[in-house]
Amino acid sequence: MTQPLNILVTGASRGIGAAIVASLSGHNVVGHSTKGGEGRIAADLAAPGVAEGLWSEALERLDGRIDVLINNAGIFEAAPIDSEPGDWVAQWERTMRVNLTAAAELCRLAVRHYRARGGGGRIVNVSSRAAYRGDSPDHWHYAASKGGMVAMTKTIARAYAGEGICAFTICPGFTVTGMVEDYVASRGGADFLADIPLGRPASAEEVAETARWLAVDAPAAATGTVIDVNGASFVR
DSSP: OOOOEEESSOOOOSSSHHHHHTTTTTTTEEEEEEBBBBEEEOOTSSTTTHHHHHHHHHHHTTOOOOOOOEEOOOOOOOOTTTSOHHHHHHHHHHIIIIIHHHHHHHHHHHHHHHHHSSSEEEEEEOOOOOOHHHOTTTTTHHHHHHHHHHHHHHHHHHGGGGGEEEEEEEEEEEEOOSOHHHHHHTTTTTTHHTTTSSSOEEHHHHHHHHHHHHHHTTGGTTTTEEEEEEETSSSO
């Protein structure tokens, strides 16, 4: 096994985030969630300025060194076009704040930390296939936020590769925890599966293993890479 790394994972309370934390056994991992609990740092990323406090607390818990940032936290909330104008804009701003701006703030802090200490570091951002294929009519804002995350990550990779700072993106499609059959039934059964050539949604553990590999084992030359984990439901 490689030398244990110090890793911050956002959105770690359930689903993909919890699976990522579990996949990183043997490393020093600090998780985050909105309400905290079970050793996680509590921080509501919808509130401006919270990211810096989250980063500082993670640094303190990890003895002043973070080697890997995994931005997994995100929200998926509808903004129908027939909403009241103020409500529609508010939902856009909330989604952008959580899914993109807070992630950007943490990426900035990570890059500054890696540069100050020398030796490089890694960033893994969990985006979505929606970044490339779009999403439902009620989720323009979600797709836009995830597209922004991909562009941001590629920019970081290009800007700082020479300093040993690597940045990667994962684009999951539908992802399931627990019983696949129940999840598929809740999404419309066979019609839902028809859009996934693999014949099933990805598991949280499959996405987590991708994140683990990028955080720990992926070659530095792969920096800037986007990995799709969606059962070929969208192929670029």
